[in-house]
Amino acid sequence: MDRSTIAAIATPEGIGGIGIIKISGPKALDLASAVFRRGSGFDDENGGGPRAGLSDEFRSWRMYYGRICEPVTGRVLDEAVLAVMRAPHSYTREDVVEIQAHAGPKVLQNILDLLISQGARPADPGEFTRRAFVNGRIDLTQAEAVADLINATSDAAVDMAVSQISGGLRSYLESVRQALLSVLTTLEAAIDFPDAVGEDIDTEVQIGILQDAVLDPIRDLIQTYEAGHFLRDGLQAVIVGGPNVGKSSLMNRLVNRNRAIVTEIPGTTRDCIEATLINQGFPVIFADTAGLREDPDPVERMGIEKTREYLESADIVLFVVDAGCPARSGDLRLFEELADKRVILVVNKSDLSAPDRQFDQPPRWAQVPCVHVSALYGTGIDELRQRIADCSIYSDGMQNRRFIPNWRQKSLLDQIYQAVSDALTGLHGHGSFELASIDLREGLSRVDEITGHYVAPDVLDGIFSQHCIGK
Numbered sequence: 001m002d003r004s005t006i007a008a009i010a011t012p013e014g015i016g017g018i019g020i021i022k023i024s025g026p027k028a029l030d031l032a033s034a035v036f037r038r039g040s041g042f043d044d045e046n047g048g049g050p051r052a053g054l055s056d057e058f059r060s061w062r063m064y065y066g067r068i069c070e071p072v073t074g075r076v077l078d079e080a081v082l083a084v085m086r087a088p089h090s091y092t093r094e095d096v097v098e099i100q101a102h103a104g105p106k107v108l109q110n111i112l113d114l115l116i117s118q119g120a121r122p123a124d125p126g127e128f129t130r131r132a133f134v135n136g137r138i139d140l141t142q143a144e145a146v147a148d149l150i151n152a153t154s155d156a157a158v159d160m161a162v163s164q165i166s167g168g169l170r171s172y173l174e175s176v177r178q179a180l181l182s183v184l185t186t187l188e189a190a191i192d193f194p195d196a197v198g199e200d201i202d203t204e205v206q207i208g209i210l211q212d213a214v215l216d217p218i219r220d221l222i223q224t225y226e227a228g229h230f231l232r233d234g235l236q237a238v239i240v241g242g243p244n245v246g247k248s249s250l251m252n253r254l255v256n257r258n259r260a261i262v263t264e265i266p267g268t269t270r271d272c273i274e275a276t277l278i279n280q281g282f283p284v285i286f287a288d289t290a291g292l293r294e295d296p297d298p299v300e301r302m303g304i305e306k307t308r309e310y311l312e313s314a315d316i317v318l319f320v321v322d323a324g325c326p327a328r329s330g331d332l333r334l335f336e337e338l339a340d341k342r343v344i345l346v347v348n349k350s351d352l353s354a355p356d357r358q359f360d361q362p363p364r365w366a367q368v369p370c371v372h373v374s375a376l377y378g379t380g381i382d383e384l385r386q387r388i389a390d391c392s393i394y395s396d397g398m399q400n401r402r403f404i405p406n407w408r409q410k411s412l413l414d415q416i417y418q419a420v421s422d423a424l425t426g427l428h429g430h431g432s433f434e435l436a437s438i439d440l441r442e443g444l445s446r447v448d449e450i451t452g453h454y455v456a457p458d459v460l461d462g463i464f465s466q467h468c469i470g471k
């Protein structure tokens with residue numbers, strides 16, 4: 001166990017009202033008392049301010065007003081307030097002191113340097129949260145949610161991260177783990193003591209527990225991954241279609257900004273242009289693309305290649321056609337290429353569609369949702385936004401569910417699902433308890449990797465290095 005005392009500037013770089021330096025570890029209080037003098041500067045005139053003195057004079061969950069001074073020269077670095085949180089009632093479960101000073105980069109750096117000269121070590125990214133995890137205050141799902149909360153860009157993402165930090169996912173997985181463990185213990189008892197225990201085991205009961213208390217909850221979590229991922233990272237919506245159908249106009253309408261240039265000249269948009277909209281609480285990142293056409297110039301060709309790259313990673317494709325023009329052969333081909341994508345057909349320029357200009361929709365296109373809009377006048381845009389929200393499988397009901405927002409957790413859940421399914425198949429087919437228990441052990445280790453009961457150090461390094469310094 002690392003017994004060093006770490007320190008870092010916890011507030012963002014730049015100039016502001018208050019900047020915070022955080023210290024955590026066994027020497028946090030000693031360090032604070034070495035550099036802190038209680039009281040205002042006026043006390044000096046009365047023979048020097050009272051030194052905080054011994055670090056054990058600091059009381060937990062108290063704030064102290066004073067100055068940060070270089071112990072040898074007495075130079076005052078800033079006026080400050082100390083917040084003292086003694087172990088184990090702190091973020092890291094160690095002694096923690098937060099120094100609230102003025103948020104000038106030089107001021108904060110001076111204080112940090114002073115603490116380091118007194119024996120603190122600069123904290124690594126995420127090291128405070130890592131200590132909270134190592135010291136058992138939070139599990140890994142909670143630690144990961146801290147980074148999600150800091151990075152959240154929508155209310156729904158905030159709610160999701162807060163629920164995970166509060167231990168929602170942790171307790172859900174804990175009950176899965178208990179159920180898995182109980183079946184495993186039963187099977188292993190039967191393996192070890194076939195005469196005494198083996199006879200009495202009702203395999204159907206064990207199958208029932210695995211199905212209801214392990215497999216179903218894991219499947220539910222996996223299904224929420226997509227919604228969780230959209231909430232956290234945003235939904236990537238790529239706008240494609242032929243030249244001049246109104247793709248750029250549509251994006252501008254959707255995000256209420258003139259983000260992309262609109263002209264009547266085909267081939268205006270050459271690069272992919274992104275703009276973000278918070279749609280019903282979750283972020284949608286629209287990408288306006290170069291129109292796909294048959295004989296592009298070299299620059300346009302590069303734009304079209306980029307369009308294809310965007311399409312690869314698209315969560316949803318807005319396929320735009322002109323209400324007045326029948327589907328072109330390029331459209332038909334593109335549509336076929338998008339067979340495995342979620343597509344919304346957007347029939348634009350509906351303001352122009354007269355009976356003789358009716359959009360002629362190929363039968364296969366009828367399988368995808370279709371919205372008639374006018375990007376020019378804004379009609380149908382709300383309906384389109386609603387369709388996009390529907391595609392994210394996000395609805396009010398989802399808000400109360402636990403999400404699996406990160407890929408690491410999702411891939412481990414897939415492995416648990418597979419292992420437990422294999423065990424169930426074996427048990428259904430009257431296979432050996434030995435084989436089933438190997439699968440269940442596998443499932444159990446993957447649960448422990450999610451919560452951090454057991455996880456390899458390099459995995460932890462990867463997770464915490466994504467946090468910022470001072471968190």
Ligand SMILES: Nc1nc2c(ncn2[C@@H]2O[C@H](COP(=O)(O)OP(=O)(O)O)[C@@H](O)[C@H]2O)c(=O)[nH]1
Nearest residue numbers: 244245246247248249262263264349374375376
């Ligand atoms: N009447 C009408 N014109 C539109 C509509 N949307 C776009 N346009 C016009 O169509 C032309 C091409 O639009 P633009 O957004 O640049 O198309 P893009 O090439 O697909 O990006 C411009 O002259 C737009 O003003 C619409 O809904 N109705």
Ligand SMILES: [Mg+2]
Nearest residue numbers: 247248268269
């Ligand atoms: Mg355009």
